[in-house]
Amino acid sequence: MFGDHPHEECGVFGIYARGEDVARLTFFGLYALQHRGQESAGIAVSDGKTVNAHKGMGLVAQVFDEQALAPLQGHIAIGHTRYSTTGSSQIANAQPYNMESYLGPIALAHNGNLTNASQLRDQVLRRGVGLTSTSDSEVATMVLLGGEGPDWADRIEHFVSCAEGAYCLTILTKDALYAVRDPLGLRPLCIGRLGEQGWVVASESCALATIGAEWVRDVEPGEALMIDDEGPRTIVRQPAPRSALCLFEYIYFARPDSMLQQQLIHSVRMELGRELAREAHVAADVVMGVPDSATPAAIGYAQESGIPYTEGLIKNRYIGRTFIQPDDRLRQQGVKLKFNPLTSTLAGKRVVLVDDSIVRGNTSGPIVKLLREAGAAEVHVRVSSPPIQHPCFMGVDMATYPELIAHRMTVPEIEKYIQADSLAYLSYAGLLRATGRDPNSFCGACFTGNYPIPQFDPRERDEIKLAFAAR
Numbered sequence: 001m002f003g004d005h006p007h008e009e010c011g012v013f014g015i016y017a018r019g020e021d022v023a024r025l026t027f028f029g030l031y032a033l034q035h036r037g038q039e040s041a042g043i044a045v046s047d048g049k050t051v052n053a054h055k056g057m058g059l060v061a062q063v064f065d066e067q068a069l070a071p072l073q074g075h076i077a078i079g080h081t082r083y084s085t086t087g088s089s090q091i092a093n094a095q096p097y098n099m100e101s102y103l104g105p106i107a108l109a110h111n112g113n114l115t116n117a118s119q120l121r122d123q124v125l126r127r128g129v130g131l132t133s134t135s136d137s138e139v140a141t142m143v144l145l146g147g148e149g150p151d152w153a154d155r156i157e158h159f160v161s162c163a164e165g166a167y168c169l170t171i172l173t174k175d176a177l178y179a180v181r182d183p184l185g186l187r188p189l190c191i192g193r194l195g196e197q198g199w200v201v202a203s204e205s206c207a208l209a210t211i212g213a214e215w216v217r218d219v220e221p222g223e224a225l226m227i228d229d230e231g232p233r234t235i236v237r238q239p240a241p242r243s244a245l246c247l248f249e250y251i252y253f254a255r256p257d258s259m260l261q262q263q264l265i266h267s268v269r270m271e272l273g274r275e276l277a278r279e280a281h282v283a284a285d286v287v288m289g290v291p292d293s294a295t296p297a298a299i300g301y302a303q304e305s306g307i308p309y310t311e312g313l314i315k316n317r318y319i320g321r322t323f324i325q326p327d328d329r330l331r332q333q334g335v336k337l338k339f340n341p342l343t344s345t346l347a348g349k350r351v352v353l354v355d356d357s358i359v360r361g362n363t364s365g366p367i368v369k370l371l372r373e374a375g376a377a378e379v380h381v382r383v384s385s386p387p388i389q390h391p392c393f394m395g396v397d398m399a400t401y402p403e404l405i406a407h408r409m410t411v412p413e414i415e416k417y418i419q420a421d422s423l424a425y426l427s428y429a430g431l432l433r434a435t436g437r438d439p440n441s442f443c444g445a446c447f448t449g450n451y452p453i454p455q456f457d458p459r460e461r462d463e464i465k466l467a468f469a470a471r
Contacts, residue, residue: 010095010111011036012189013079013207014170016177016227017198023072025194025211026079030060032210033203035255036111037083040094044107046174047074051105053098055080057091076177078170080109093135096172101145103152104174108144110137111203112166112187113394115453120163140167153235156180156224160238164453166246166394168219170201177201177227183240184452185221186394186443188249188260191232192216199227204258215259244443244452248396250435251385252293252356261437266296271434272384272426273300273354280424281305282380284350288312290367291339297384298354305352312346312353312371313339335366347375357385358414361405365418381420386428386447387411393451394443 011033015022026043041063042055052072056063060081080095096107114120117136124142140163147155152173159180166186171178179201181189192200192208192215200213208215219225221243224236246253249260256266276297287307289298292315302309319338330337351371358364368379387406391399401407405414415423428447432439445451 010083010109011081011203011207012109012111012168012170012201013203014077014109014172014177014179014201014227015194015198016076017194017200018075018229020075020194020198022075022077023069025200026077027060027064027069028211029200029202029207030079030081032207032255033081034060036203036253037081040082040091041080042094042096042109043069043072043077043079044096044098044109044172045072045074046076046105046107046172048076048175051098051107051172051174053096053107055091055094055096057094076172076175078107078109078172078177080170093137095135095137096170097138097141099141099145103155106141106145106152107172108137108141109170110140111168112182113396114140114163114167115165115393116163117165140169144171152176152178153224153226157236157238160222160224160236168203175228178224178235179219179227180224180236181219181221183222183238184242184244184443185239186244186246186452188245188254189219190215190217190259191219191225197229197231199232201225201227204254204260206255206258209257218261240452242452243441245441246392246394246396247431247435247442247444248357248385248446251431253396256296263436268435269296269356269384270300270303271436272356272431273297273302274304275430275434276354276382276384276424276426277301277304279427279430280382282352282382282422282424284352284378284380286310286312286345286349287352287354290353290355291315292317294354294356294384297356298352301352301354301382301384307352310342310345312342312351312374313367314342315339335363335370339367339370341370341374343374346371348377349375350378350380351376352380352382353420354382354384356383357388358383358405358418359388359399360403361409361414361417364420368418368420378421380422381415381418381424383423383425386425386431387414388446390446390449392446394445394453396446 013029041060044053054068096109098107114136121139147158167182168187168189169180192213194213205215222239225232226235254265287302289295389407
């Protein structure tokens with residue numbers, strides 16, 4: 001309703017720690033990952049004999065209270081917070097999925113999109129297995145349950161061999177925790193240590209820091225870890241010939257205080273701003289960012305350009321977290337519900353407005369208008385990522401081709417559409433330079449159209465995206 005950003009699908013968390021209140025720690029871990037999904041949340045816990053779970057629609061703090069946490073006793077837990085991309089927003093699609101199997105109870109939490117979910121779904125249904133949801137995460141659970149082999153390690157190896165696309169899994173059995181990352185490493189997953197004997201896995205390191213765990217390393221692409229009383233050990237290693245971490249983790253998704261590939265996200269975003277200033281300098285009086293995600297890039301732009309940084313918009317940090325829809329009059333307020341301009345810092349000023357991305361283009365124009373109404377003499381929009389010209393099918397809600405403004409308009413046309421005095425995007429080369437890493441280690445398909453899944457048929461792109469949206 002309010003944003004013009006791509007949306008990440010989910011956050012996953014897992015903990016193995018005897019003597020700890022693992023459900024409570026998982027709650028706070030999910031709280032730290034709330035930015036990765038706001039539609040549903042869930043926790044499953046094992047005490048070594050049975051698995052209990054609780055999940056519901058809404059934010060983590062809306063789903064859980066003391067009464068909900070009390071029955072979740074044990075020493076192993078996984079958690080999930082969800083933004084739907086391949087399943088509608090309903091309780092049947094909330095995770096973790098909790099099932100009984102021949103090998104005992106299992107619960108699974110999934111972040112990502114399986115690009116061959118339809119084929120896997122058909123295979124599951126042909127086995128006579130019923131499905132209760134539209135989510136590819138339930139399909140992943142059923143593929144695991146139906147895999148061959150005498151133990152979960154064999155079945156996880158089977159899953160990795162047949163699943164395609166993006167996935168990070170935390171899997172709970174009665175006596176172990178498993179963490180699985182897809183061979184391309186499209187989505188992030190890390191592991192940390194809690195005290196002397198506890199271990200934690202999470203989508204982002206900020207969740208480790210929140211509960212006092214120490215970051216150890218990223219889970220490698222194609223790696224599956226098993227964690228029990230003996231600690232973590234690798235049980236599967238099937239990396240692809242190249243890795244393809246989603247570049248939008250650096251641009252927008254990850255929290256700025258998270259570490260990714262041993263780099264602080266905040267530092268990389270500041271470097272994005274510096275690159276942008278070198279590529280697209282403009283004479284101006286102040287630099288400001290669209291809060292909060294573009295603030296580090298705006299600071300970097302200001303530092304490199306020598307133009308003072310200022311706050312020009314105050315964000316209502318809670319308006320986007322309500323499930324109460326505005327009425328018609330409030331809806332017409334648009335971005336004014338989310339941002340209030342600081343007129344005293346904008347009046348008569350030539351403003352550089354830094355944003356991290358423009359997807360549909362439905363909020364950039366209203367923000368430019370808001371700054372002009374606050375007295376800005378000029379508004380120059382600078383974007384710390386390249387134009388998004390292609391949808392994503394690996395777990396990011398990035399709209400269809402017709403919805404992407406940079407697919408149907410040139411940069412000068414977008415500049416005119418949002419009524420900016422000038423508009424410039426960071427180049428793809430500048431984006432890669434700012435990361436300081438091997439250019440071939442990322443997925444930048446939304447910018448380039450070069451998808452890392454070789455089996456992917458380009459002719460099916462919009463059909464797949466529209467089919468996902470209809471579920």
